[in-house]
Amino acid sequence: MKITSIDVYDFAKCLNYDDCAPICIRINTDEGISGFGEVGLAYGDAHYAGVGIVRDFGQLIIGMDPLNIEAIREKLFRTTFWGMGGGTVINAGMSAIDIALWDIKGKYFNVPVYQMIGGKTNDKIRAYASQIQFDWDLEEAALIQPEDYAMAARKAIAEGYTAVKVDPIGYSENGTWQRAVQDPKWRTRGQLPQNVLKMVRARLKAIRDVSETLDIIIELHAFTDTSTAIQLANYVDDLNIMYYEEPVHPLNPVSMREIKENIKIPVASGERIYGRLGYRPFFEARALDVIQPDVCLCGGITETKKVCDMADTYDIKVQVHVCGGPISQAAALHVEATLPNFLIHEQHSYGLKEGLISTCKYNYAPDKNGNLTVPELPGIGQEINEETMAKTWVYTIE
8 A cells, every 4th residue: 555645724714713623634644544633733833834844845845655653753763864853743743644644554564543442441531621721612712700710611501521721821810822922021030929829719609619529630731930830829729729731831851840849739731742762851850640642643643652651660641632623533532542541531621613513524522421432443543524625725635
């Protein structure tokens, strides 16, 4: 079997959705089997770089046997010059290709991917409602007041979730979302002023008051620095927080360890850490309690599984990061189903949006108890539907 062509699908046109526009690929073969993958750049400001990297790397694997996944990974890693340099865009392109290759392999052998990477460790995959500061509803909203955060938590609980994730510092008191240029009245680096501390605590306390048993994950998107992350964690640790995500710049294990050593809440990070080489210093420094590799950014199913197994030797738990389209979610479920050190699955608020769900054939949603199961179809068990292919931008590599 040989790879004959690769189609790159840019969902931005068909969704008209600024916050989440996945880039997906389909690798085609001379035996009529195709596999789907996703570039992990559905959000942030690197969208067209994601399209471009697949165009660059895709042409190098035409004619190769798609079943030789490690050989293809080695070619992209070692012979492209930039492959060994890594980084977000390089790894995103390699990830999409790798996922699509596993999809082909599963279809070729007529088994779901999880069976080929170790089999099930987890029959039920517990999920949490992610990013409830955007509300937990079909339409996104900027939540400001503590009572709004409580209402979003109630919506998630009503759907069966037993855990939520929230960024309590992302929106300022006037509704501005934090970026590189900060609202001077909502300072999150250096030292947190009293108005920020009190509002953040009030938002978290409102969620805690909804339920004593609800697990609360704090997300900070690295808006804080080392000192403010420590300051904030110690101000709210009596609220029984499950873990503390990306409290500081995601590529500095020394800063992450300083935070870990000075707070009581477990520390998590990973969506902006890539591959074994990226995670190694965090493991060796004992800087993280929970890792969050994104299958569409970490190097695909192949590399993510290796990272998660490596984490297990350090007694570190795994929550695969999911913030993209339905293909991203399916790939994550296959990895998570196999992990003895699996902790919880991320069900992002983007996953509620009907426009995003309808781009693919299947909708894998949590049940009434907030649990998912891994897809049992051959391959990853997810494909772009014909309607989406017809209306989105497509670039074909032959």
